[in-house]
Amino acid sequence: MDNQKGNKKVLEQVSGPIKEYFEKVEDGAGEFTPGEDKIRLNAPGYGAPEVLEALESLLSTWVTMGEKVYEFENQFADYLGAASGLMVNSGSSANLVALKTLRNATSEPKLEPGDEIIAPAATWSTSIAPIMDIGCMPVLVDSDSDTFNLDPEKVKDEITSDTAAVMAVHLLGNPADLHALQDICDAHNLILIEDCAEAHGASMDGQKVGTFGTYGTYSFFFAHHISTIEGGMVVSSDADRIEDAKPVRAHGWPREMDNSEEIAAEYPDFDERYLFIEPGLNVRPTEVQGAFGLHQMNRLEDYIQRRRENAERLNELLSGYSDVFRFQDEQDGGRHVYYGYPLLVRDGAPFTREQFTGYLEDQGIETRPIMGGNLAEHPAFSELRERAGDLETAQDIHERGVFFGNHHRMNQKHTSHIADVIEEFLTEVVSS
Secondary structure (H helix, E strand, C coil): CCHHHHHHHHHHHHHHHHHHHHHHHHHCCCCCCCCCCCECCCCCCCCHHHHHHHHHHHHHCCCECCHHHHHHHHHHHHHHCCCEEEEECCHHHHHHHHHHHHHHCCCCCCCCCCCEEEEECECCHHHHHHHHHCCCEEEEECECCCCCCECHHHHHHHCCCCEEEEEEECHHHCCCCHHHHHHHHHHHCCEEEEECCCCCCCEECCEECCCCCCEEEEECCCCCCCCCCCCEEEEECCHHHHHHHHHHHECCCCCCCCCHHHHHHCCCCCCHHHCCCCCCCECCCEHHHHHHHHHHCCCHHHHHHHHHHHHHHHHHHHHHHCCCEEECCCCCCEECCCCCEEEEECCCCCCCHHHHHHHHHHCCECEECCCCCEHHHCHHHHHHCCCCCCCHHHHHHHHHEEEECCCCCCCHHHHHHHHHHHHHHHHHHHHC
8 A cells, every 4th residue: 555545544544533523622612611711811723624634744754844835825925915925933933034034135125234123112022033133223112002003103203324124013913003104114215024923814904914014924823813833924015025035944045936946057066955045044834834824724714703703892891991991992994803802000090910910810811911011121132222212101011011812712701701800800909
């Protein structure tokens, strides 16, 4: 029996039990008993199709980057309306590949050593660290107090002759003010890069985030809207930009490039399989990750719809507490996809964030700070404080921001329980 027939037979034998197992998991997904079941930050978003596709790859022994990765790249780019996509092993690597490609570029737009790149202070560490890795300087800028995203007016204040780019981050799935940022970049000849790690399917006026800038980056970590366990994607509305990124993803060789044969012909003394045309990385994904991605695409819009329904209900249930909480606003024309549900404990509230989150955690509702808070406060980025502008809102997010879960396995039972627990907490605070 050849391997292909043997693999098919094994898959036929296991597909029934695997499908039955996940059917039982799905049947119980909506069950929730307040006081007994936890409301977690995230929940597994895969099922039998992903497991069977991954198993097929494992049985075939083609587990490194291959056709499933390439197909997922095409599907994801098509979904966004981007020209092309390049899958990597994480969202952090996606940022590094995009930036390093701009650093390696031989034509405009490009980055030079010492260039300043404006980025929000309130974000995740690997929105910032790759900027430093390529020899550029992050300039941390404050957030808008309503959206928690990069404040375009503060961006204007920090532009100098050394400014080369703006890194927009769509915090917790809420689109940044891309029209304003794009206008600023156009006016000052700056590169716009979008970190969309938490914003799968978010959009502004119908255009998906990630397609406004020179590059957009995504993460497919386990906790995100769709997941390839670990994984990421670099996208662009210019297919040539993705071609430029291919050597950066894999060792600096041109193997994956459309004009690889033409490039190899320029260096006839080299084995084209081991030709390196620029300094590269090795951040390739696996075929197992590609296998997951193919089937995750079928789930994404349903998952986004559930998150938006949960958030709309929470907005309604918690609307009476605006005197003690600040909520993240969705812009006109924006489509927020709610990676989580964030809020800030107001300055002057009769309780601290720690008291609030401690109560929620005791009641089985998992919480986290809003990403890294103000990154200028972290030891890894202390050297950036002097160049940073005023970071008042980022500091508010750092000291008083919190988010809790909002995912596809939550429903009205979960959101009602969250609202009840918050009401109980506030009642206890007021009465004590």
